[in-house]
Amino acid sequence: MRRLAFVLLLGTCSAANAVPQLGSPLSDHVVLQRDKPIPVWGTASPKEAVTVTLGEASRSTKADAKGRWRVDLPAMQAGGPFVLTASSTSGSAKADDVLIGDVWLCSGQSNMEFPVRRALNGEGEAQAANDPQLRLIKIPQQLAETPQTALQKPAAWQAATPDSVSGFSAVCYFMVRDLRASQKVPIGAIDDSWGGTPIRAWMEEASVRASGGEELARLAASHRASPTTATRQFGEKWGAWWRSQTGDAVGSEPWISGAALKWEPVPSLAYWDSWGPEWTRHVGAIWAERTVTLTAAEAKQAAKLGLSAVDDLDQTFVNGIAVGGLNDPANPRSYPVPPGVLKAGDNRIVVYVRNAWGQGGLAGPSDKFFLTLADGTTKPLGSDWRYAKIADSVPGPPAAPWGSSSGVATIYNAMVAPLGPMHLTGVAWYQGEADVGQLGYDQRLAAWMANWRTQFGDPQLPFLIVGLAGWGPVSAKPTESGWSTLINEQRAAVQRDPRSALASAIDVGNPADIHPSDKQTVGRRLALAAKSLVYGSSNGRFGPMPLRAERRDGAVVITFSKPLQTLSGAGALAFELCDAAPNSCRYAAARTEGSSVVLQADSRAVTRVRYAWSDYPIVNLYDLDLLPAPVFELPVN
Template sequence: MNIGRCGRIGIAWGWAAVGLSAIPAWAAPSFDPVFSDHAVIQRDRPVIVTGRADAREAVSITLGAATRQVKAGSDGRFEARFDALRQAGPVELSAWAASGTVTARDVAVGDVFLCSGQSNMELEVRNAQDAVGQIRGSADDRLRLMLVPRAVADEPLRDFPKAPAWKVAGPESVADFSAACFYMARELRKTAKVPIGAISSSWGGSRISPWMGAKAQAQVGQAAQSALVSLHGRDPFAAERQASAAWEAWWRAATGDRTGWEPWQPAARIAWTPVPRIGAWENWGVAQTASYDGMGWFRRKIDLTAEQAKATAKLSLGLLDDVGRVWINGKPVGMSARSWMPSSFDVPPGVLKAGRNVLIVNILDNYGNGGLSGPADIMTLTVGPDVVPLADGWQYSLPAKTPDGAPRVPWGDTTGIGTLYNGMIAPLGPIGLKGVAWYQGESDVDLPGYDARMTAMIADWRRQFGSPDLAFVAVQLAAYGSPVTQPGESGWAAMRQVQYRAMARDPHGGLASAIDIGDPFDMHPGEKQEVGRRLARAMRAVAYGEAISRTGPQADRATASGDGGATVTFVGLTGALRTRGSGQAIGFELCGAGADSCRFVPGRVEGTRVVLAGDGQPATRVRYAWANAPVVNLYDDVPLPVGSFELPIAAER
């Protein structure tokens, strides 16, 4: 796959068991990164200061004028609870113990916001519109930023694998920070009049499921998969054995292959073709693979002596992009679901044999580049003291069709079960927050159940951060692709409606629509200043209680009119509805019962309503902006756009 905005590069942590089996002795107490120099502590709520010291060591902690005495646990972790602080100038946070002292300086008390999601939240200021000027003028010592490094874990981590740090806003810290998050925080600085802290924790291309903790997974019926991920952290081979058995059973059911004749068996009847070279199959110069996304099989024969076959063996195959599964002599050896991490497998005893061995690799490429990506020089089979190179001699075969519904590997990075929550949200601990900004959904388009997953994730995060009424504002997907000229179905429009309904149902939820500020040629539109302004406006409603709309203008109901048309009534708008560039509202559809019954109709704006005239055809539904990249021109007085919706037409009152 391509290493781009939705790519999988950066710091990542393979297993969750780090630091749990052996607790080191610390040279001195240390605070968790959220309490480093230049930190912002959430005002007006109790403060829980966390950190590490020597196991069972007594620690004295001072925050401002208050001091607490605590004792570290057997794992060296400590917590100190302080009463809520009001807005204050810089304070010091210090810890004393027999092993030493530590002080966090220039700690501000204000409001803290967490920003998370996929690539449109991750997009840096330096890659957004007007980057040079915005970076040059970004200095603000009362705005603090923390960028969480990418990390994957099978179990919730207490410590970040690579510690982030708070930085004062300025050209050096802002350039690589989330543009949407920075611009939201900058807007809130203008109205809140207190120090603002913004934490960005995002991963391009990620679905929502990796951001959901175990409790959220259980709420949506994924408890078993979540438990399998946890098992993978403790015993990778046991988890992979379970996952392989499920995958093999799925393959037989999906293809009808008999046991013993599947593609991973040496006896399988498959037409094999020599692999031109190690690397992405898109770069082979082969027409069939030039733009291929799907499944591919690879085979290599390995000859071993009897002594080698009995030796301890390790198989290294480099990068398997995106998901790789490995068999030797028809027996599962392992799998890789982290395409940025070179694969390495301990070969179970009894798998290798003297003479000819057959190594089979299945690759599932979801998007971008795929295949055995190497590098070739690290592809080896180590048997005892001997190293067998595996850089050449490979063959491949592509199935006529990739079967649908393959069980996914639950410990994957961007598609896993809880893996990003474990590595990038859990280590934040019980930090106090004012609100959360969420920009995600592109990777979940056309996947059912997003509403339930989003609701469960929000509840889980509120539990972690100890705030049942924590404000949560989601960005409604921007337009992407070519404008349509005929009505049709749209997964992006359906996702926008799901996002609105989830936020409207949540009394502490808000919505910032980006439907009108997309880019037809780029899924990552550069206009992030307006996204930030809209996020800040919604946050002012749900986090600060301002008497303004928390969702922007939204369709409330559609009522039949006497001429066979409909009248759509809107709520959440400021002032009245307005059209831009035309005297009519563009993008409305009247639809009958059939999937292909929708047709465009003009809309006449009347205050907070839009009237759609009948056209002599049956109408049971109304749709608006129902496309991936709709043409929209309906706004309120802010101006905020009306987003995608579909409503049934109720009988005339």
């Protein structure tokens, strides 16, 4: 631990420093991937000769003009401990207690971030942890506009103990604990997760462009060149979204004219959970507004608008012009107001505020609200706010693709790129909630997998994808579901990629909580997927995947990849027959026959079939290993 700052703060030290440094996360207690060449990298003085030693292996190289170096040591079998050393005539750096084994990278949003201590029997699970050959590292949350070569916030490898396990990803821990028991080799697990984040934040900008995000990537690039221009451009995009959802005409939007809204005094500049019982954990949105009066001389100046943190997301306008907006529940807002936006007299500040889950609203306190003019004059804005509630039927808006954890490549640049060329056994991914409602997730998922395979130098890198757990209202009749649409796109991407597997979690959700606490089941299924895809203990098959749907003898027959069974009943629940028209789906009686499900046809047209198409479906179709069939939609041939 004494060497952590020295070993890991690669990005904070100049390459002119004489003593070599190891790149993050090559530190004490690290696990390096077995049976593959071992990349080791770091910095030294420019052009300085560096020798790297691990056990009996040794390689020499020379730092480049920027002081960066890399060597590839020969592959090693599982074992250790070893000492990893990088040395030059100027000195040396080393990592003690290095093991060779399997390295798993676990990533995604809040259900991957969800810690062991909050899982079912979480405290008991943590207290039982004691495995010196299971090593954990949690990457601190950080952002960057461009790819970084090192973590800007340090991280430390630790053996699995009650203290290190308690705050670690529950899904990841339960997966690797299972794999330690079955594979009998050292395992290193990297928890690289961040709640509420879309997949675009986790891949490089070029991959976002390649997967249908050209406009978002263009805006992000525009913001780097001119934040004011990009903010206005995004404000126009945001306004078009609002009008498409509400039917408001140009010029009648709430940030232009609020006359049509029912405004009420803001009870307090604090989370709206404190506004009254009906606001507790309210998921939804409001408009908040306030006017500030300026003289002609004051109005000629540029200014800075300060707001408190907004949980989770805001879009802010001054006199009808977008000046900022972030998806960032933790940090106060500070938005520049360019010259020409303000005017003599009353200036109207309008803030869209949306909460996605948990507590929400303007965090406060009141002294965080102000307008500071270029000459230093400050106008306090800590009182006299009004709000108007937005109908629940208006969905969540787009978020600005920069400056926050929902930006284009902002997490990838800071939390993935710095892991360098480190070799992995595989990746476990639990994400998608933040992408619900945005079609094309299968394209984004494919582009993300391709990006990470390039990043980690392995075109065959395996990916284990968690299909989202059920969350939301239970439906008694067929309905449309953005949740199911995304899971179906997860499935489609996995079925097109032979080096990936889908671990369905549709049956372990909670209709009232987007963060179900049964992470043990999800971890176990990921471990089974790893054994199938990576370790070859299940003949390469995992989970019952639908292959095709076809008409046969007056019925519709769906063929799956594995034999099936129904639990608690002779028939399979949640199957639907549909034609091409919206709202044409109807439930169908279904029975299993080996690896097939036979749907009883009716007299109506059928062009497609759906399964478990609901935010929170009730299902009973499993394979013989008790793995559930995933949500899907297929055309009928």
